[in-house]
Amino acid sequence: EAGVAQSPRYKIIEKRQSVAFWCNPISGHATLYWYQQILGQGPKLLIQFQNNGVVDDSQLPKDRFSAERLKGVDSTLKIQPAKLEDSAVYLCASSLSGGGGFSHNSPLHFGNGTRLTVT
Amino acid sequence: GQQLNQSPQSMFIQEGEDVSMNCTSSSIFNTWLWYKQEPGEGPVLLIALYKAGELTSNGRLTAQFGITRKDSFLNISASIPSDVGIYFCAGTMDSNYQLIWGAGTKLIIKP
Numbered sequence: 497e498a499g500v501a502q503s504p505r506y507k508i509i510e511k512r513q514s515v516a517f518w519c520n521p522i523s524g525h526a527t528l529y530w531y532q533q534i535l536g537q538g539p540k541l542l543i544q545f546q547n548n549g550v551v552d553d554s555q556l557p558k559d560r561f562s563a564e565r566l567k568g569v570d571s572t573l574k575i576q577p578a579k580l581e582d583s584a585v586y587l588c589a590s591s592l593s594g595g596g597g598f599s600h601n602s603p604l605h606f607g608n609g610t611r612l613t614v615t
Numbered sequence: 616g617q618q619l620n621q622s623p624q625s626m627f628i629q630e631g632e633d634v635s636m637n638c639t640s641s642s643i644f645n646t647w648l649w650y651k652q653e654p655g656e657g658p659v660l661l662i663a664l665y666k667a668g669e670l671t672s673n674g675r676l677t678a679q680f681g682i683t684r685k686d687s688f689l690n691i692s693a694s695i696p697s698d699v700g701i702y703f704c705a706g707t708m709d710s711n712y713q714l715i716w717g718a719g720t721k722l723i724i725k726p
Contacts, residue, residue, distance in 0.1 A: 500657070538619075538703050538716030539658065552713065587657050596714045598646045598707050600665065604714075606657025 497522060500607035502588050508613045514576035517610045521569070521590030527551075529597065529604065530563055530573050531587040539587055545571065546594050578614045585609040618642060621704055621717030627725050634691040636720040638704030646707040647687035649678050652719070653700045661702075662689070691722075699724050 501520040521528050531539035544552040547568040565571040589604045591597040597604035621638045650658035664680035675692045701719040
């Protein structure tokens with residue numbers, strides 16, 4: 497099966513600019529996640545969608561970050577305006593069914609991420 | 616903030632050596648997962664543990680869910696060059712089903 501697709505692979509922007517990332521999950525996966533991974537740290541969940549509804553966005557900085565999953569398939573994550581501390585790899589993941597991606601029958605499948613550098 | 620302590624932070628190993636790493640918490644966990652991340656890629660699930668005391672293998676990898684439910688261990692036997700990467704533990708606590716991640720153990724092969 498095709499994996500989780502993300503684009504672009506790399507993005508360099510200046511602070512205060514805006515940026516958008518795109519994710520296409522594995523076909524048939526109902527749940528989609530966006531993670532932020534700062535260098536030297538583990539991934540941090542930003543937002544979780546179940547189909548096209550938001551399940552958890554408690555750690556999403558809503559003053560500058562937004563995400564949508566129209567039609568319950570592809571998703572976009574936007575940052576506007578970007579700050580220096582937003583430099584990180586943004587990982588998209590999907591799982592077959594609900595939950596946090598930790599069940600035996602529905603583990604997380606990650607894409608290769610978008611590396612964002614804010615200068 | 617981080618609630619999982621992963622150690623060591625990095626390891627230099629010779630090919631053929633056995634490797635051990637662990638993950639600890641001051642809180643009780645009900646799920647432990649071990650992932651591997653290679654440069655430029657997302658994490659890949661290696662082993663999932665769901666019961667205290669559970670010991671699970673995946674090829675040369677063996678992981679255990681600690682009896683106290685506050686720790687987990689990952690062992691790699693007879694390491695090979697393709698084992699290099701960053702190994703992450705992750706888990707869920709009783710009170711919160713959000714997946715919590717450690718900071719990773721970086722495995723490096725000595726030249």
